[in-house]
Amino acid sequence: MREQQERDRAREKRRRVLIVAALGVVVLGAAALIGVLLSGDDDDEPGGPVTPPKGATGRDRLVIPAGPANAPATLTIYEDFRCPACKQFEEAFRDTIHDLQDAGRLRTEYRLVTIIDGNLGGTGSRNAANAAACAQDAGRFTAYHDLLYTHQPEETDDAFADKGRLIDLAGRVDGLDTEAFRRCVHRGTHDSWVEKSADAFAGSGHDSTPTVLLDGEDIYGDRNEPLTPRRLRQLVDRAAGE
Missing domain, CATH: 1.20.5 (Single alpha-helices involved in coiled-coils or other helix-helix interfaces)
Incomplete structure (x- = not known):
């Protein structure tokens, strides 16, 4: 026992x-x-699935559109949120572009790239572009896009790499600072989409930002005939047959 x-x-x-x-x-x-x-949730290396933002159009859905789809003229803008020349373009032409869109005369197609990240290092271009795509998901792209340029840091200051700063800026756009937006920014939901957009730009034959095309024709890079808001209106009128 x-x-x-x-x-x-x-x-x-x-x-x-x-x-x-x-x-x-x-x-x-x-x-x-x-x-x-x-x-x-906060991975610095894109590698997930390519997730276009809501409403993205064009080949591979790399375009964020603004303005009416049936407008007589289409303006394509390749931009980098860290690019000082892009800020200069936005400050000079923003009101004109908005007016033409509101009048139903212009459709704008934004293509987001990361040329400054490539030239100077960092992730601010990509993180800001991802945040802008997150704003597009929320139907707040235009307001947030404009705000990013208004608060653009110095080119050598990779401040937009700070996702907290991008979220703080979203608090200035009505209805944008939500849990869904914060999660999208922190997780880099659209990072791979941004990288794909940047790759498409690299293969486009264009090599600087901003690149501005009206119905496929470069209208911004000619120093002999520089683009002005007045001339942009004239070119849009011409495209409308006026």
């Missing part, structure tokens, strides 16, 4: 050891999974 009791005690001890070991494996596995999920 004593031997049987010893065997029972040994068997119970082994059972308790196995239970503790199994619980340890479960806890470690859960911790590892949480770590993966948390790291994926």
Whole structure:
């Protein structure tokens, strides 16, 4: 009887050891999974699926459109949110472009690129473009796009790499600073889409930002006949047959 009791005690001890070991494996596995999920929320390296923002159009859905689809003229703008020349263009032409869109005369197609990240290093171009795509998901692209240029840092200051700053700016756009927007920014939901857009720009034959095309024709880079808001209106009128 004593031997049987010893065997029972040994068997119970082994059972308790196995239970503790199994619980340890479960806890470690859960911790590892949480770590993966948390790291994926703020990953600095794009590599996930290419996720276009809502309403994106064109080949591979790389275009963020603004203005009526049936407008007689289409303005294509390749832009980088870290690019000082892009800010200059926006400051000079923003009101004219908005007026023409509101009048139903112009459709604008924004193509977001990361040329400054490539030239100077950093991730501000990409992170800002992703945040703008997140704003497009929320139907707030134009307001947020304009705000990013208004608050653009110095070219060498990669301030837009800070996702917290991008979210803080969103608080100035009515209805944008939501949990869905914050999650989209932190996770880099559209990072791979931004990289694909940048790759398309690299293969487009254009090499600087902003590149501005009206119905496919470059209208911004000619120093002999520089573009002005008045001339842009004239070119749009001409495209409308007026």
